[in-house]
Amino acid sequence: MTTSAHLRTVLADALTEDGTLTDPAWRDAAEAVPRELFLGSYFAQVPGSAPTRYLPVHQGEDGWLEAIYTDRTLITQLDGRARPGDVTNGSLTGDPTSSSTLPSLVLRMWQQLEVEAGHRVLEVGTGTGYSTALGAHRLGDDRLTSVEYDPVVGRAAAAALKAAGYAPRLIVGDGLRGDPDAGAGAGTYDRLIATCSVRYVPMAWLHQVKPGGKILVTLSGWSYASGLALLTVTGPGTATGRLLPGFTSFMIARPHDRPPRTTLALLPGEERPSRIDPAVIGTWTGGWVAQLAAPAAERMGAGAEQILWDVSTGSQVRTTLGPDGGWTVLQRGPVRLWDRVETAIRLWQAAGEPHQEGFGITVSAARQRVWIGAEDGPGWDLPV
Ligand SMILES: C[S@@+](CC[C@H](N)C(=O)[O-])C[C@H]1O[C@@H](n2cnc3c(N)ncnc32)[C@H](O)[C@@H]1O
Numbered sequence: 001m002t003t004s005a006h007l008r009t010v011l012a013d014a015l016t017e018d019g020t021l022t023d024p025a026w027r028d029a030a031e032a033v034p035r036e037l038f039l040g041s042y043f044a045q046v047p048g049s050a051p052t053r054y055l056p057v058h059q060g061e062d063g064w065l066e067a068i069y070t071d072r073t074l075i076t077q078l079d080g081r082a083r084p085g086d087v088t089n090g091s092l093t094g095d096p097t098s099s100s101t102l103p104s105l106v107l108r109m110w111q112q113l114e115v116e117a118g119h120r121v122l123e124v125g126t127g128t129g130y131s132t133a134l135g136a137h138r139l140g141d142d143r144l145t146s147v148e149y150d151p152v153v154g155r156a157a158a159a160a161l162k163a164a165g166y167a168p169r170l171i172v173g174d175g176l177r178g179d180p181d182a183g184a185g186a187g188t189y190d191r192l193i194a195t196c197s198v199r200y201v202p203m204a205w206l207h208q209v210k211p212g213g214k215i216l217v218t219l220s221g222w223s224y225a226s227g228l229a230l231l232t233v234t235g236p237g238t239a240t241g242r243l244l245p246g247f248t249s250f251m252i253a254r255p256h257d258r259p260p261r262t263t264l265a266l267l268p269g270e271e272r273p274s275r276i277d278p279a280v281i282g283t284w285t286g287g288w289v290a291q292l293a294a295p296a297a298e299r300m301g302a303g304a305e306q307i308l309w310d311v312s313t314g315s316q317v318r319t320t321l322g323p324d325g326g327w328t329v330l331q332r333g334p335v336r337l338w339d340r341v342e343t344a345i346r347l348w349q350a351a352g353e354p355h356q357e358g359f360g361i362t363v364s365a366a367r368q369r370v371w372i373g374a375e376d377g378p379g380w381d382l383p384v
Helices: 003-017 024-032 064-068 103-112 130-139 151-164 203-208 278-282 284-293 337-350
Strands: 041-045 054-058 074-078 096-100 121-124 144-148 169-172 189-194 209-219 227-235 238-243 270-273 297-302 305-310 316-321 327-332 359-363 368-372 379-381
Touching: 003 024, 003 064, 003 103, 024 103, 024 130, 041 064, 054 064, 074 151, 103 130, 103 227, 121 130, 130 144, 130 151, 144 151, 151 169, 189 203, 203 209, 209 238, 227 359, 278 284, 278 297, 278 305, 278 337, 284 297, 284 337, 305 337, 316 337, 327 337
Parallel strands: 121 144, 121 189, 144 169, 189 209
Antiparallel strands: 041 054, 041 074, 074 096, 209 227, 227 238, 238 359, 270 327, 297 305, 305 316, 316 327, 359 368, 368 379
């Protein structure tokens, strides 16, 4: 057995033992696809660096193969430009814009999609092509189409897939529009899986997936909170679903990313006591609720000292510890962001502070609403 095949088996064993890999057909795919073909080079984070610095690691270097068979996301592009192969000297900083997602998450999502032999599947976010190869192995090349936004990333994925012996249909374009050749009408796909996140569910997906078909996508936003949703299409342009357990996050689809902003300047505003502990919006689900309540806001800060800055109106929030215990909030601008966040957090707390899996989503052409518990429970409209 080659080293690579051995490392694949070891990883597949570990993912079986921890309960991630439950379907033998997906275990078979995990054992068959050599992840190193998709990761000739990648960026490793420089430990302790702030802001994070990335150092390229190339094929054949010490630890290159071993890292590929740990259950880790490996970054392959920064700022929509820099690829590890382009870096000739030293390390660099930047925002990750493409990667090979950690194998446990990719395999868990393929299983959660409830995909069956014969299904036609659309994947959005080809990235390195590793997840695409797993899908092509399991379903057959002719059943899978994958869309990648970035032409350079798309070309590299096409070459890697070819080298691995897979030939799914590949598209370079905006996957938020789905498959440009799908046409209008009854729906072409049985399943859609996205490995980038979205602020709302693109309408094209709801027409290209057949009624009864499923969409698996991470909902996220400009405060970087997220939840993985599994929706069932109920008719052309409509869907409903639940959020799933776990802690899933993905880089946001490029057209849904926050617009560039100026350097943050904190300005005076109206001050009052806060009715909630601001630290709650720094937690996994508290941050999700705050983002639902203030979807155009970016969140910064930590603990009791939180900052929200609404990208569309410039409205600001600053929270601090109060002088005599409690917390103080300062608000400025046309949108009283903290009023909204407080109300939302208190509704969530009254519902027992469920994790994202206690939420659901209902989508139509008119609105997209995320709710707690049941469709008639407390909810918030996504910024469609
Ligand atoms: C986390 S990576 C994908 C991981 C990949 N599935 C893998 O296993 O290697 C996300 C990818 O989504 C792509 N992306 C972002 N916005 C997109 C869009 N609107 N349409 C298609 N792809 C998009 C990014 O360029 C990036 O390559």
